[in-house]
Amino acid sequence: MPLDQSFTGRSYPPTAPYTVGREKIREFAHAIGDLNPAYHDIEAARALGHPDLIAPPTFAIVLSLPAGHQIVLDPALGLDYSRVVHGEQRFELRRPIHAGDELTVVVTVEKIRSVAGNDIISTRGDIATTAGEAVGAAYSTLVSRAAEGSAA
Amino acid sequence: MTLVRYTDVEVGQVLPTRSFPVTRADLVRYAGASGDFNPIHWNERFALGVGLPNVIAHGMFTMATAARAVTDWIGDPGAVVEYGVRFTKPVVVPDDDTGALLVVDAVVGEKRDDNLVRVDVSARSGDDKVLGMARMVVRLP
Numbered sequence: 218m219p220l221d222q223s224f225t226g227r228s229y230p231p232t233a234p235y236t237v238g239r240e241k242i243r244e245f246a247h248a249i250g251d252l253n254p255a256y257h258d259i260e261a262a263r264a265l266g267h268p269d270l271i272a273p274p275t276f277a278i279v280l281s282l283p284a285g286h287q288i289v290l291d292p293a294l295g296l297d298y299s300r301v302v303h304g305e306q307r308f309e310l311r312r313p314i315h316a317g318d319e320l321t322v323v324v325t326v327e328k329i330r331s332v333a334g335n336d337i338i339s340t341r342g343d344i345a346t347t348a349g350e351a352v353g354a355a356y357s358t359l360v361s362r363a364a365e366g367s368a369a
Numbered sequence: 370m371t372l373v374r375y376t377d378v379e380v381g382q383v384l385p386t387r388s389f390p391v392t393r394a395d396l397v398r399y400a401g402a403s404g405d406f407n408p409i410h411w412n413e414r415f416a417l418g419v420g421l422p423n424v425i426a427h428g429m430f431t432m433a434t435a436a437r438a439v440t441d442w443i444g445d446p447g448a449v450v451e452y453g454v455r456f457t458k459p460v461v462v463p464d465d466d467t468g469a470l471l472v473v474d475a476v477v478g479e480k481r482d483d484n485l486v487r488v489d490v491s492a493r494s495g496d497d498k499v500l501g502m503a504r505m506v507v508r509l510p
Contacts, residue, residue, distance in 0.1 A: 248402030249433040250389065253446055265445045274440070274449040274505075275433040279403055300419050302409070303428035307453030313446070356453070362420065 220295050220336050224288065224326045231321035232284045234347050239316040241279075242272045249273060262315075271313040278306075281342035281355035284322035288340055289359060296336060297361050304337060305358035311351060319347045327356075334363030372444040375484040375509040384475040384488070387438045391426050391460060391494075392468035399430045413464065425459035431471060431499060432456075435492045438473040439505050450485070451506040458497040469494050475505075484508050 239259070246256035254261030255271050262270050289296050314320070321344075328339040342355040396410045405427055408415040416424045432454050440446035462469045471494050478489040490503035 245402045248395075248399045249430065249437075250395070251433070251437055251440075253437075253440060255446055265447060267447055271447045273433060273446060274436055274452050275429055278405075278429050282403070282405055299415075301407075302425075302459065303456050305453070305455045306428065306432060307451070309451050310449060313449070364420070 219331055220329050222329055224294055225329050228325040229287050231323050234319045234321055235280050237316055237318040239270050242270045242316055245276055246273055267315055269316040271315045276314055277308055277344055277355045280322050284324045284342050285340050300362045301359050304360040307356040310353040320344055336361040372510055378477055378486055380477050380480055382477040384442050387473045389434050389471045390468050391462055391471055393462055393464055396426055399427055423461050426462055428456040431460050434471055435473045435490050438475045439488050443507055448507040450508050454503040455501040457501040458499045460494045460499050
């Protein structure tokens with residue numbers, strides 16, 4: 218079933234504030250096997266000019282994924298999430314996310330299309346501090362793969 | 370920590386090739402840390418049921434791992450201003466003690482104004498190219 222095209226261009230209210238914690242950064246960095254001192258050692262991070270531990274460049278997914286769920290898990294959209302794989306991902310960072318940041322995400326549906334029976338949705342999550350400072354953006358494209366034997 | 374400087378970098382410069390093993394345990398740990406509990410990343414029965422060859426790594430895990438080929442080289446990961454990838458093939462992770470092996474190469478693709486450098490990244494697992502159009506832009510000192 219094709220996706221509901223009327224979702225294109227739709228924006229959602231800012232997500233509840235997310236406070237970036239030092240231990241969350243360390244946990245995430247450990248989970249990607251990354252022992253860079255900037256993620257683990259406060260003095261090392263400060264020596265590089267950062268105010269506190271910084272988060273790895275892909276950390277924003279921790280916020281942008283649940284923010285995007287507002288869109289992709291909405292039954293009205295018609296996306297079969299069980300068949301979803303990640304198609305593309307891009308982050309733009311005006312500065313690194315660091316411990317102590319209080320962040321919200323505003324997600325927008327940028328594009329919806331169907332290619333060879335695969336439903337494809339592209340979203341943007343604009344990340345800002347609760348004080349209104351733009352921090353960056355997360356661009357995601359999800360692909361719901363056509364089922365075997367489907368008309369596509 | 371030694372930091373790579375803008376003036377030290379040349380277009381075409383090849384970064385050290387990196388190899389990263391990926392096991393099922395890594396995926397479970399990444400699921401917990403990232404909050405992405407999609408069962409295709411840890412449940413073989415579910416993965417096979419939706420037509421995948423087996424459990425596959427989170428694209429975001431692959432992306433994060435591949436980033437290290439650049440961030441370990443430049444020293445300060447806070448230098449990253451942009452990072453984007455296409456997930457061209459899944460990293461299939463077998464249920465054994467070895468798992469999959471992710472091999473990451475990177476080359477300096479462009480030097481821009483403002484101390485910005487674009488690094489082109491490629492990643493493969495077995496015979497599959499698993500990332501396409503993988504590019505990181507960093508602002509070097």
